[in-house]
Amino acid sequence: xxxxxxxxxxxxxxxxxxxxxxxxxxxxxxxxxxxxxxxxxxxxxxxxxxxxxxxxxxxxxxxxxxxxxxxxxxxxxxxxxxxxxxxxxxxxxxxxxxxxxxxxxxxxxxxxxxxxxxxxxxxxxxxxxxxxxxxxxxxxxxxxxxxxxxxxxxxxxxxxxxxxxxxxxxxxxxxxxxxxxxxxxxxxxxxxxxxxxxxxxxxxxxxxxxxxxxxxxxxxxxxxxxxxxxxxxxxxxxxxxxxxxxxxxxxxxxxxxxxxxxxxxxxxxxxxxxxxxxxxxxxxxxxxxxxxxxxxxxxxxxxxxxxxxxxxxxxxxxxxxxxxxxxxxxxxxxxxxxxxxxxxxxxxxxxxxxxxxxxxxxxxxxxxxxxxxxxxxxxxxxxxxxxxxxxxxxxxxxxxxxxxxxxxxxxxxxxxxxxxxxxxxxxxxxxxxxxxxxxxxxxxxxxxxxxxxxxxxxxxxxxxxxxxxxxxxxxxxxxxxxxxxxxxxxxxxxxxxxxxxxxxxxxxxxxxxxxxxxxxxxxxxxxxxxxxxxxxxxxxxxxxxxxxxxxxxxxxxxxxxxxxxxxxxxxxxxxxxxxxxxxxxxxxxxxxxxxxxxxxxxxxxxxxxxxxxxxxxxxxxxxxxxxxxxxxxxxxxxxxxxxxxxxxxxxxxxxxxxxxxxxxxxxxxxxxxxxxxxxxxxxxxxxxxxxxxxxxxx
Amino acid sequence: xxxxxxxxxxxxxxxxxxxxxxxxxxxxxxxxxxxxxxxxxxxxxxxxxxxxxxxxxxxxxxxxxxxxxxxxxxxxxxxxxxxxxxxxxxxxxxxxxxxxxxxxxxxxxxxxxxxxxxxxxxxxxxxxxxxxxxxxxxxxxxxxxxxxxxxxx
Numbered sequence: 001x002x003x004x005x006x007x008x009x010x011x012x013x014x015x016x017x018x019x020x021x022x023x024x025x026x027x028x029x030x031x032x033x034x035x036x037x038x039x040x041x042x043x044x045x046x047x048x049x050x051x052x053x054x055x056x057x058x059x060x061x062x063x064x065x066x067x068x069x070x071x072x073x074x075x076x077x078x079x080x081x082x083x084x085x086x087x088x089x090x091x092x093x094x095x096x097x098x099x100x101x102x103x104x105x106x107x108x109x110x111x112x113x114x115x116x117x118x119x120x121x122x123x124x125x126x127x128x129x130x131x132x133x134x135x136x137x138x139x140x141x142x143x144x145x146x147x148x149x150x151x152x153x154x155x156x157x158x159x160x161x162x163x164x165x166x167x168x169x170x171x172x173x174x175x176x177x178x179x180x181x182x183x184x185x186x187x188x189x190x191x192x193x194x195x196x197x198x199x200x201x202x203x204x205x206x207x208x209x210x211x212x213x214x215x216x217x218x219x220x221x222x223x224x225x226x227x228x229x230x231x232x233x234x235x236x237x238x239x240x241x242x243x244x245x246x247x248x249x250x251x252x253x254x255x256x257x258x259x260x261x262x263x264x265x266x267x268x269x270x271x272x273x274x275x276x277x278x279x280x281x282x283x284x285x286x287x288x289x290x291x292x293x294x295x296x297x298x299x300x301x302x303x304x305x306x307x308x309x310x311x312x313x314x315x316x317x318x319x320x321x322x323x324x325x326x327x328x329x330x331x332x333x334x335x336x337x338x339x340x341x342x343x344x345x346x347x348x349x350x351x352x353x354x355x356x357x358x359x360x361x362x363x364x365x366x367x368x369x370x371x372x373x374x375x376x377x378x379x380x381x382x383x384x385x386x387x388x389x390x391x392x393x394x395x396x397x398x399x400x401x402x403x404x405x406x407x408x409x410x411x412x413x414x415x416x417x418x419x420x421x422x423x424x425x426x427x428x429x430x431x432x433x434x435x436x437x438x439x440x441x442x443x444x445x446x447x448x449x450x451x452x453x454x455x456x457x458x459x460x461x462x463x464x465x466x467x468x469x470x471x472x473x474x475x476x477x478x479x480x481x482x483x484x485x486x487x488x489x490x491x492x493x494x495x496x497x498x499x500x501x502x503x504x505x506x507x508x509x510x511x512x513x514x515x516x517x518x519x520x521x522x523x524x525x526x527x528x529x530x531x532x533x534x535x536x537x538x539x540x541x542x543x544x545x546x547x548x549x550x551x552x553x554x555x556x557x558x559x560x561x562x563x564x565x566x567x568x569x570x571x572x573x574x575x576x577x578x579x580x581x582x583x584x585x586x587x588x589x590x591x592x593x594x595x596x597x598x599x600x601x602x603x604x605x606x607x608x609x610x611x612x613x614x615x616x617x618x619x620x621x622x623x624x625x626x627x628x629x630x631x632x633x634x635x636x637x638x639x640x641x642x643x644x645x646x647x648x649x650x651x652x653x654x655x656x657x658x659x660x661x662x663x664x665x666x667x668x669x670x671x672x673x674x675x676x677x678x679x680x681x682x683x684x685x686x687x688x689x690x691x692x693x694x695x696x697x698x
Numbered sequence: 699x700x701x702x703x704x705x706x707x708x709x710x711x712x713x714x715x716x717x718x719x720x721x722x723x724x725x726x727x728x729x730x731x732x733x734x735x736x737x738x739x740x741x742x743x744x745x746x747x748x749x750x751x752x753x754x755x756x757x758x759x760x761x762x763x764x765x766x767x768x769x770x771x772x773x774x775x776x777x778x779x780x781x782x783x784x785x786x787x788x789x790x791x792x793x794x795x796x797x798x799x800x801x802x803x804x805x806x807x808x809x810x811x812x813x814x815x816x817x818x819x820x821x822x823x824x825x826x827x828x829x830x831x832x833x834x835x836x837x838x839x840x841x842x843x844x845x846x847x848x849x850x851x
Contacts, residue, residue: 068795068832195791202796203784205732205772209797212731220726244715262726263735286803336736336797336831385734385797386831416735606791610834614794617833640741640829648835649826670718 029460030474049123050079056151056164058085060080060482063102064112065357066198067384067391068614069669070607071112075120076089077603078113081189082124082182085151085163092197097359097379107357107384108379108488110393110571110667113603117664125179127170132168135161169313184601184662191660193606198383207385209236209412210354213342218410221403224256225423227633229483230277232256240269249273250406259411267416283633284483289603291455292480293327293431296452302476308533309472316444318437322511325433326500328695329634330426330454331626333489334645337385338420343400344410345370350377350401351410355384358389365394366401388618389488393425418638426628426635427489428456430496434504437472442512444523448474451497455486459493463536464501465569467485469523471532490618491670494570496695499623501679502566507691513553516565517550537569544659545576545596552657553578553594562588562681568675571600571667573661577616579652579679581687588684590620594655600663612656614674619676621646624697701761705730706774716762720754723744723761724771732772732800736829743828746801746808747771753808772800775807782848783807786841794832802828806842814849816842 051059060076076092085314097105104115128148135153136143137162145156163170184190196393201208226232235256237249245265252256256275260266282288290585315321341354343366350372356362357380367374384391400413415423430453437446447470453459462475489495509516524539524546546567549555555578563584567576580592593616602608625644629634637643681692700713700774705728712723719738724730724747733756737745738754748758748770775781779788785807793799802825809816809824816824821842830838 069795070794085756160832193791196796197787198796199788199791200779202793202799203772203787203801203803204777205730205775207731209734211735214729214731262722264722264726266704267722334831336795336829337734338736384795386795388831414735419738433720610791610832610837612792613836614833617835618831621833639739640737641739645742645829645831646833647826647829648838649822650836651833654836676748 003671018186019681024370027263048328049120050083050127050165052127052167054164054167056089056150056162057091058083058089059091059093060161061093062133063095063105063177064095065107065355065359065381065384067107067357067387069107069611070196070604071107074113074607075116076197077189077194078117079124081187082121083353083402084148084182085127087189087194089151094381094383096381097164097363099360102653105359108389109385109572110671113665114572114667121181126175126183129176129179130170131163131166133158133173134166138166138169144259169409191602191605194604209337209385210340210342210382211337211385212355213382213412215342215344215353215410215474217259218342219259219407220266220271221257221259221411221413222401222415222419223399224258224270224273224275225419226275226277226634227283228424228485228630229633230254230279230283233276233278235273235275237271237273240273240361243269243272247433248407252402252406253531255399257413259407261405262600263414265627267315268414279633285631286571286629289429289482289630292454292482293452296478296480297431297433297450297477302450302478303458304474305458305471305477306467306475306533307461308467308470311446311448311474314472315437315448316436318446319440320438320511322436322438322508323434324504324507324693326496326503327431328429328496329627330429330484330630331487331489331622331628332421332426332643333390334421334643335384335386335388335390338417339390339396339415339423340413341397341400342410342412343397343404344492345405345408348372348376351380352377352397352401353380353382354397355382355391356397357384357387358394362394362397365398369398370401381503382385387492390425390491393487395425408591417640421638421643424485425483425487427488427495428459429454430456430459432459432497432500436504436508438508438512442514444470444508444512446470450476450478452478452480454482455484456493460498461494461497462602463534465527465537465542466505466523468531468533468537469526470534473532477686484635488673491570491614491673494674495619495622496677498568498674499681499695502568502675503681503691503693506564506678506682508687515544515556517555520546520567540568541565541574541598545574545598547551547579548657548659549576549594549596551597552655562683562687564679564684564686566675566678566682568671570674571671573597573668573671575665575672576638577675577679579683581680581683583687588687590652590680590683592653592655593676594657595677596657596659597668597672598659598661599668599671600665602658602660608658608668609656611668613654615670615672616654616676617646617651619673620652620680621650623677623680624693625677627696701757701765701767703761703764703767703776705769706771712761714761717760719767720747720756720759720764720769724756730771730773734797734800736798736801741829742801743805744798744801746804746828748804748808750758751808751811753805772804772827782845783810783841786845786848790837790841790844792834792837792841794834798828798830802838806838806845809842810846810849815846818843
């Protein structure tokens with residue numbers, strides 16, 4: 001039957017909405033009992049992951065903020081797989097913040113896939129079954145006789161109906177409660193290489209990012225922030241206000257905001273602004289931080305995070321004691337897109353737009369600040385030019401909102417690179433002291449760690465391997481308060497603790513006269529046969545990545561190549577690494593890193609490789625180069641000329657493998673980073689006999 | 699006095715402070731938002747555009763220096779994304795966050811224009827001025843190589 005344009009319009013008019021999947025996002029166990037025909041924005045208690053219109057257009061909504069981790073691609077891959085459609089048929093859209101439709105609409109902790117795997121599968125499988133039921137009803141056959149393929153239902157007598165043609169009928173059916181998921185051997189999309197859904201827009205330079213937001217009547221602003229711990233006493237704004245393109249200079253919360261018509265006008269005005277600061281206590285410097293580390297190491301008020309057996313007695317009886325201290329500085333997140341945010345605060349409503357990893361807390365914080373109810377605060381999500389944890393803090397959102405409420409204009413607040421690098425919420429600085437006691441056979445009988453962090457909270461991860469394999473353990477944490485602001489930095493705490501643990505175990509193995517890999521395997525065997533206390537990791541999964549990496553990198557079988565080993569469990573994933581170092585002109589050069597990752601099911605192989613390689617490069621670059629210094633509360637350096645970022649001519653070959661065992665997927669944005677500093681430092685030691693105890697190495 | 703130049707084959711006249719860096723003229727005055735701000739001191743390459751065909755850091759180049767020049771931004775490379783470098787970038791799934799990629803692509807396309815079939819080392823050297831915080835360097839280098847293969851000998 002031919003459809004005339006007139007028919008088409010009439011049909012479309014009848015089919016007023018799109019088929020919105022109805023299932024209860026808040027409880028993956030209980031599917032909603034009814035489906036609904038609603039436009040996506042008005043879906044009420046239903047969640048809109050998936051819409052199919054009667055022309056067969058399939059739209060998948062990705063709720064979580066995209067920061068470069070590939071979630072906007074990976075989520076829809078899972079839905080499309082279970083829906084059984086061609087990836088090419090699908091359109092993906094970023095959903096804005098909607099607390100009624102979505103739960104955990106955030107980016108952080110490598111937790112998105114882990115949290116949503118079942119929900120996403122259910123989202124696809126439910127609709128697939130409804131399509132089959134609609135077709136079965138139409139053809140008067142049993143649903144068991146129907147199959148699906150590439151967005152079509154296929155009947156027993158060769159019938160074929162597209163999802164689009166079935167959408168309206170399917171939408172009127174009850175939502176099935178019993179579902180069967182695809183067998184993973186039948187996966188057509190999951191586990192393949194799926195290209196990023198934003199690639200085309202990225203390579204053609206479309207305005208996707210927060211910094212690209214433009215709204216009617218919008219003005220620009222930059223904010224001058226005080227040194228850490230200082231109070232703004234006065235500022236001279238009279239000359240600045242007269243400068244061309246400058247609209248206003250206002251002050252709030254120790255900050256001075258310059259509002260202007262364009263970025264360059266504001267940049268010039270900043271150069272003319274002088275601010276006077278005062279402070280009650282002395283402002284912090286590197287020396288202050290060193291003193292606080294020393295005090296923390298001596299402190300008798302350390303918080304005991306874990307205690308197994310009797311460490312003091314065991315270490316006193318040890319045949320050999322190994323002790324080592326590791327230290328890392330504050331570092332900046334330095335995403336390529338500096339912090340920025342748009343806010344338009346009106347008397348009774350707010351529009352927020354921009355790059356945040358946590359839109360819901362941002363909305364709540366602005367609500368608390370401005371005393372405007374959350375349901376009057378709309379949050380539009382932009383793509384994020386990286387974040388690495390920085391956009392988990394909402395300081396920059398609050399600033400934009402407060403400034404807009406003062407100047408009563410829509411405003412885009414942009415941080416310069418210097419603002420971004422000196423403006424805080426850093427990876428906390430920390431010092432770690434490890435002690436291990438060996439018996440006469442070289443077995444570890446005692447293990448202790450004290451972490452002293454500066455605004456780090458608990459700077460240890462007290463249940464980390466090899467804890468669980470050792471009889472006598474003492475893990476303590478001291479948190480020293482600093483005026484320097486800190487926040488999560490990709491793989492919080494473990495981004496450095498991972499290096500310290502893995503470098504220390506390497507040293508222990510050497511003193512014990514054991515191969516570092518064999519020593520770990522023996523410890524894991526103990527965890528399996530004689531576990532001590534609470535065990536938070538699965539020893540068998542640990543063993544698998546270790547064995548695979550040893551085989552793939554030919555551990556100790558490559559003459560002239562110096563290798564270093566590490567293995568780490570974080571964010572529910574396991575990563576083992578072997579780094580290789582060659583000495584060129586007397587200097588060690590990291591030439592290769594082999595990594596084996598167990599993150600369960602690999603959803604998108606291309607994205608997974610990107611995350612592993614990116615995290616290793618990130619871990620290596622920051623281990624080698626990154627450091628902020630403090631003088632009178634001011635951080636330096638303030639830009640990439642002196643704060644060195646790893647570049648394309650400094651990267652090793654990276655060989656990334658996945659166990660891909662079909663277990664429900666776990667995190668991948670972070671887990672490959674923590675083992676990196678350790679594998680590299682251990683390889684450098686193998687090549688040079690010089691151990692690194694501090695980051696940066698250079 | 700207004701500065702006249704050509705941006706993506708269109709004649710434009712900029713009647714603004716002649717010291718304005720080209721980057722901000724493009725973004726704030728011409729609404730060409732594809733070119734990105736990364737550092738403002740010519741260290742990261744996110745702002746790379748072509749000035750008379752030559753890859754240039756637009757964040758430190760005042761518009762007074764581009765009078766009568768031909769400027770090409772990412773939007774003007776090929777708006778349909780069919781330039782071999784753009785095609786290769788998509789094919790090898792280079793972008794993670796994507797923010798630095800306009801600068802990477804303009805640098806890569808500039809490199810291939812001068813040297814259509816660079817050696818591996820020439821690719822590494824030619825691309826090392828651009829920072830990618832996500833660490834997409836391997837794929838950047840592979841994509842330049844792929845684009846080179848797509849460029850007719």
